[in-house]
Amino acid sequence: MAYPDELLVEGEQVVMHKHPHWKMVVVPVLVLLLVVAVGTFLAAVVRAQTWAPWAWLALAVLAMALVIRFTVVPVVRWRTTHFVVTTRRVLVREGVLSRRGIDIPMRRINSVQFRHTIFERILGCGTLVIESASDEPLEFDDVPGVQRVHAMLYQELADTQA
CATH class of the missing domain: 1.10.287 (Helix Hairpins)
Known part of the structure; x- marks a missing residue:
């Protein structure tokens, strides 16, 4: 299921759209x-x-x-939780009746880290940690393919800064 294009700004494209890992x-x-x-x-x-x-x-x-x-x-x-990386920002949307979301512009991201336990490595998921200009790093649990997401997010950061 693609992320709705009408929620994106002009010129922004979805690079990756995921729901939390199926283990949930x-x-x-x-x-x-x-x-x-x-x-x-x-x-x-x-x-x-x-x-x-x-x-x-x-x-x-x-x-x-x-x-x-x-x-x-x-x-x-689970189905209504979205983790989206676009060419300009990282978006997280959660909720059914009341929605909650966070947007992190690419230019505000300082570092991207991931971690996963042995069990999470077997399942192919983990925690993505994004450090931005905010006070505390933001942690996103149960991200499927966390290593690929980390690498792709790092690539988008490099493309944005270039």
């Missing part, structure tokens, strides 16, 4: 599977009871609430 949705998917398994088991247990329709309704409501809170919300949050 592993736990929500496991929660979904667990809720379905436990819900199915409990539905089978109360099947023979005289109050089964009410128990099934209560189980369905509880299961839906758990799935929405612990699966749907995190997956939508």
Whole structure:
């Protein structure tokens, strides 16, 4: 999914657009599977009871609430988080109902670093640290292909300064 061109300034082009690494949705998917398994088991247990329709309704409501809170919300949050590098700036947009964003102009970036643990290296993700004119460096967790993003961002910095 490309980043919307109408949000860019004139002459600006998207160099890279990523969502956080897929590892962020592993736990929500496991929660979904667990809720379905436990819900199915409990539905089978109360099947023979005289109050089964009410128990099934209560189980369905509880299961839906758990799935929405612990699966749907995190997956939508993951999908609506954008990490974008353009020819002029780095943009991060997060949020569903209320949006939050940060823009870092290329000319204000002082240094770019990355770090990743052994587990993150296996998965191909890591943390990107951008030091700009602000007080503290900005850290972006779970960036997929963090080494490639680092190299590409460094190249864009060199192109901007040239």
